Amino acid sequence: MPNAAELAMIRQLNSNVDSFEDFFEDESADAPPIVSAQSISKSKLGAVRGNPVFSAQFDLSMFLQYYTVVTATGVYTQIAAAGLSAALKNKLPVYVFGNSDYAAGFANLRKAFPLTSWTHGTPFMYGVDPFQNGAALDATVTGNLVLGDLVIPFTSALPGAGTTTVALAVVRCTQVAYATLLDALNSDRFGMNMIRYVIPDTTKIAQYANNIGMFKQSLFGKFDGDYTSPNSFKKPEQQQNGLIDVPLKFGVDKQKALGMYINYDCIELSWSIFVVTTRKVTA
Secondary structure, eight states: OOOHHHHHHHHHHHTTOOOGGGGSOOOBTTBOOEEEOOOSOSOOOOOOTTSOOOSEEEEEEEEEEEEEEETTTOOEEEEOGGGSOGGGOSOEEEEEEOHHHHTTTSHHHHHHSOOSSOEEOOOEETTTSOOOSSSOOOHHHHTTOOTTOEEEEEEEEEEETTEEEEEEEEEEESSSOHHHHHHHTTTEEEEEEEEEEEOSSGGGGGGGGSOEEEEEEOTTSOEEEEEEOGGGGOOTTOOOTTEEEEOOOEEESTTEEEEEEEOTTOOEEEEEEEEEEEEEEOO
16 A cells, blocks of 8 residues: 555646546547557656656747748748838738648638738648749748748738748647658547747747637538637746746647747747647547
């Protein structure tokens, strides 16, 4: 029998643990049965004070890039956010996961995040899909991309006079190509219990006022979502302005997605995602 100290430790370890099914809705026709996945190694991550209980962790970086394009030549020139036309200094959306909706060019997520002064282009995986937004990408753009990046393009006819503007929202995974991660959601699902949301430029922490949206698209098209505010998890005693731990417990499979607006001048941010457990979907 464990003694009192051991029981207290067990309770502490289990305080952030849920059964895998708690991260998902009740099983139905659009949620196939699941079985446990086998570990591929004996490697483990130890507990760290301030972190939740987790079995894996990965990082997503998100970037905004801006370019002017000469219509006649297709030549791209990278510009800073401050160099945008005044009418284009608006929030742009970024989408994470959502394998099923990605197959339709994020048709449903686009509706959840309307644009001002920009037009949504066709998202693509760099190195996998062709650029489907007009002129081919040149070396100025491809030099800022990594194979497997998710690229969500936005275009505008401004500033005019033979020049247009292109914005790219780029999602990149540090541990594995993001395209590989998204494709794996066809056969795998995981439960996450925290996002460590980091903004390197602490002059841009107004970004935390943009809600994180949580969405699900069912097999037959039902689409719904909910939102949470990162600012509500900012602790008064926390001394790091550019870091907020969002204790989001969310089950991710091919139907699930996260999305949010990025302020036009917050050109880089990252999410460290803590994973409680993973399972493989059976046929």
